[in-house]
Amino acid sequence: MKVLKQNQYNQGVGKYKLLSSTSGVGSIITTKLGSYVLISDIHKWKFIKWVNSKIENIRTNNTDDRRVYELSKYEISNRGLEFIDDQRFIKFIKSEKNLENLVCLVGIPHMALNESFNTPNWKNHPIKTALKNAGEQYDGVSSHYMISGTHFPKWFKNSDGELKLIREWLTIWEKECRKYPDTLKLENFAPPRDALSKKAFIRELNSKNEDGNTIKIREYKTLEQTNLILICPNGHLSDIPWANYLRWKTEKYLRLRSDEDKGQNLMSSEMVGPCCSNPKLKWTESKTKSEGYGSIYIECNSCGLGSGSDNKPKINLEGINSLEPYCIGQKPWELDSENPSITPYENCFIRNDNKNGREKMRIALVTANNVYYANGFSSLFIPMHIAENKPKELIEAINILEKKYIKYFERTAITKNEYWRTKFDFNDFIIDNDINLENEGLFRTQLESEFLNNKNNIEISDKHEEYRWQEYRCFSIHSILPDVEINKGLRFKDIQLPNELVNLFKKIQQVEELRVTNVQLDFTRVKPKERIVVNGEVRESSSGQNIFSIDSKELFTLPANETLGEGLFFEFSNESIDRWISDNIVVLENRFEKYLKELPSHNSQGLSSKMKIYNNKYKHFLIHSFSHLMMRELEFSCGYPTASLKERLYISTNPEKQMSGLLIYTAEGSEGSMGGLISQGEPEKILEIIKKGLERSIDCSSDPLCWESDGQGIFDLNLSACFSCSLVAETACEEMNLGLDRRVLVDEDFGYFKNIQT
Template identity: 60%
Template sequence: MKILNQSQYNQGIGKFKLLSSNAGVGSIITTKLGSYALILDINKWKFIEWANRKISLIRENESDNQKIYDRAESEINNRGLLIVDDKRFVEFLKIEKELESLVCLIDIPHMSLNESFNTPNWKNHPIKTALARNEEEGKSSDYMINAAHFPKWFISDKGKKLKKISEWKDIWKNECNKQNGKLKMPHFAPPRDGNDFKREFKSKNIEGTLVDNRVYQTLNQTNMLLICPNGHLSDIPWSKYLNWKLNHRNEDPEAKDLLGYDGCCTKPELIWTESKNKSEGYGSIFIHCNNCGSGKDQSFKVNLEGINSIKPKCKGEKPWEQELDSYSIPNENCSEEMRIALVTANNVYYASGFSSLYIPMHLAENKSKELIDALIVCNDKFNRTLGTKFEKSKEQWFNKNVDEEFLEIDCGVNISDLSFSIDELISKLGTEFNNDCTDDNIDNFENYRWQEYHCFTQNPSNKDNGLKFTDIVLSTELSSYFSKVQQIEELKVTQVQLDFTRVEPRDRIVKNGTVEYSKEAKNIFSEEANKLFILPANESLGEGLFFQFNQKKLDDWINSNEKVLSERFKRFMQEPNIDIQGAATMRKIYNNGIKHFLIHSFSHMIMRELEFSCGYPTASLKERLYISNNPEKQMSGVLIYTAEGSEGSMGGLVSQGEPERISVIIKKGLERMENCSSDPLCWESEGQGVFDLNLASCFSCSLVSETACEEMNLGLDRRVLIDEKFGYFG
């Protein structure tokens, strides 16, 4: 299909990829046409901008957080969009990302493209139906994700002219003026050379009307850019590079002053040529200026040889925050050295995401619903009175304001439905309210997982919408290894993007209970944090199996095999250097100890066996590891679940959790682990995989799809499961 105008210039991408490790805010997507598009920050997404503005107006007229949430949900639903109902996740993000004003999460809408005109199927879309019902104006582009061309340099097919997209757009505008209405600015997409006309023909548009079309040669986008360890992104200033290369030759290969250097002339006409012999390397690419003649001298023709060595000082540019109608790029102070990268290189983008398993607040906090609701209202009301001359402390405020009437009217507590007395509720509420639970040293990630683990381990069943699970009856054989196995009939998983980095991923290192980050990351929003009320998210429905290991059996196993296990894992039990790459994974293994290898290897074994038993490829499964040696939050379990799409699955995974089947799956998995096509090399390996963090584990026996594994297929050893001398199931 030929793209002829802006309305057709869309790129289809799965909504579940948008907040993934390679396609979030700040990433560069390769389009089907071969061009590169930079995804803009969420405040440039029209539906997010609308929702944020709407909640801002609600907050001006309402002070009660629950009422703000309810009204926001109503307004957003009326527009055909969906609120992700996970208040536990919202509270976590308020703390972790310091978004004190965050109200809710919004599900990214799904819009498919038709094959005829590459435009959204908008006619019968539920959002359009909702807008028509509420008599609000809206168009399909308001619900698509905005992106901008980057790099911004394009090369013409005719004459090999190298110009920025803004210059090519000016040429196109002049051509439009010459054609007296036959050609319009929206026809510039994809970027075209207004001086290179090809042909004219008639075709039917989306309404079925015959229209005249003028076809111009498309431009070729350059594929090199500059990246900064602090997350910034810059175009290569080709005119400056040409002048710098002529003046410095090989004297200063790092070109530290490149971005502040003068161009070759005031009106450069750059020409990009490649050697006809097509030899490999940048030495075969030449650049010169037709206006001033720079680089045309046969004695020293300027090519790109050595360009990988340049390390200019960063200007702090953030092109993902630019306005769509502007070529001005926001920037901030930065003095890091930048480096050259290809657009498609892995180090151009590393996203940090976080997924939440929906757990009702009363189960997550292990408190009654009445207490949870009352605590939320009390904290909201207390925070609004801070700084007044009437209130001096939490205790004074509580004693003055909280009574039976307050609980009934303000908190909505139905006294007649309480299974305990109102005095007991007030007493418990006072203890919780006045107890300052904020701890700067707490690991929020671990605490979040602990809430989920505690919910599963302390409850034999649950029937809430969004989370339904039941204990299975364990056989005598299984009960010696596991304390609990649960069938998770229904679960909801919500994914958000926290931030992103470039050059190197951001390591999150937990050392002695204190969280450290290897580097700063860039936010996915450009709005001030206290003015951001909503974040985009992807919600998936699924099912799963939860395994809780028998802690006594696990401890006895480690103690009885202490000598051989200590010898086998001694290099993993030495405190790692936090300044090296991969330190986060090494530190996690060090913190979790030997049971990290045991539980993680067991998880992979189950996922691989489920491929055979119920047909789920590991790419459609995910693991959620619950491992901690924290005495207050001891965890030894794993959740295997599927959450591929918003509709969940059809019970195939849950059915494998039936008592008679799960035993067979575990046994067959252990038997399959005994043999590997890479043995004896794999079985006797002393280190393989990235950073040698695996022992007897390779692609043939233990590794799964990287989307299924939380730890990048690291920290695995099948012998810890099945070795006849020291294996847990040996």
């Protein structure tokens, strides 16, 4: 495959990877050609921009939210895009991210690339067919359904070591195109190519134009991208200003700057500035010295700085890791392709600093782990009427009524009681909003109670726990969820528990159908965003950067990935857990003393995981360890590798929302709805699987070290658990493989399952 044209310059990225923890808006992808591409914000994705604009028009002409939702669903589906129907999730995101006008979620299209030409397989694509049927333009618009990106870092060098920004290389390319108008076009600057060096030209190649006629194309050597960038704890990203660095490092070498100067003003043209008015930088790597920054030299061919002559010492990159320039708040993922010379920015200050000190950046390799941490969220589809335990009509009516009241309250301050008594007409409300009722009297009583109930005004302290509680309650209080239209996307039923499991579990369910939707909420750099719950109060370690660049009030849609699958739900008996803890309290207190004795320090690393363990105590180790035991055993029994499975933990010691369960389901990207997983939940099989899993947990190839361990894994948050016996694929575990101890399951003295082992 030869990439010689802009319309071939594509990179295949799985759509499920785009919303994973390592990829998404603001992440840097390494292409198969060796260059680095920064994923643009979602409003540079043309299909998202189109959907947002379409919904804006619909909202302009309709005030009924139900009508807006249905029309949006029709318009999006009619163009071949996936409309993800999960209103519970939309309600949560609106609250979590303060997106008051969010209407819907849109699936990321699957755009496969032709391996021979590196172009999308558009000819028979379902979106093209849908556009054609809808009378929309479908020729030449395949790129509208692909994800946009921009080169980053912007610095490229040729084989002679000449270092320039990509826009400078493009200017040189434009001049070369004017010299050879018949055999060279702007679109041939893909990937970025060198037209400056005398050795850059390779040969002329035969190619075809748009009409299929044979033409000649001049081929040039590709440029090499640098791999060092500056990252900020607030999520900002900057290129290193190499001309400024050369001047700063020279002045440091000549003792013109203090030892305490760590390049704080490197990004300032007034305080440091470039080496000269017309820098011509050269990057050379010594072949005689050992690998490392000390063997990389930079100089300017214009002013001679860094050349090693006169009073201009040779300058290398040794010590560059100690650079700490003040951040200027750049957001290159929001670059407009039509005006790429202007990088969007914002003011950047240290978070949680009363003095509002300026934040400092640090050096990183583009491939380093700390360059990007996505903050995503996954939702298990639960129908709204089940999640909120209310009739569908009541949910719709209360939403409409609350909206009407807020609009009235903005003009005239009035209490809800006064509004209901003096301004609200129930009959007109029912007719105007086309609400069909069987018992109007009962409905009026329910609506009044919901509207006037003070609970509506209470802010839920932990929205994440409330969201999980809705899912847990759905499985816990229902023995079966039948396959009917209103529940489409979720179907499950209880199994008959074997006698040996009756006292240990409240129920086990076969989840025959489920839908899981993933979105990216924001992202951070340097450190991952941690969500910490202390005494019921939620705080986050950082706010993160948004994945959109428009005003939040103008945001009507978000990209998402939806997967269908199957699963097994286990609900432990709370009475059995309490009895187990009571019977073994002395052993458990001694074993887990270091985790539970005192509140973890608020400055400690891994605070989020430590607080979950501290809050949920022994129950966390019990349920999480059992989840891993089951995933590892299911790998043998039904053939799914653990990378194709995922856990969803329901653990809480909150007296009002006690949760003691887990869901194991087929994960994103896997073919997970073929019945292989739920077949293992048959009553005659489930006991055997649990017994075999427990038996495997007794022996570990790392014993006795693993069995007797008093701390292993990150932050020593695992006890008797290692890769040989308990850990699973990182994508399968919700808690980074932390908070595990197989001895709480199988220890012959205090194990929860000690009485059912073979």
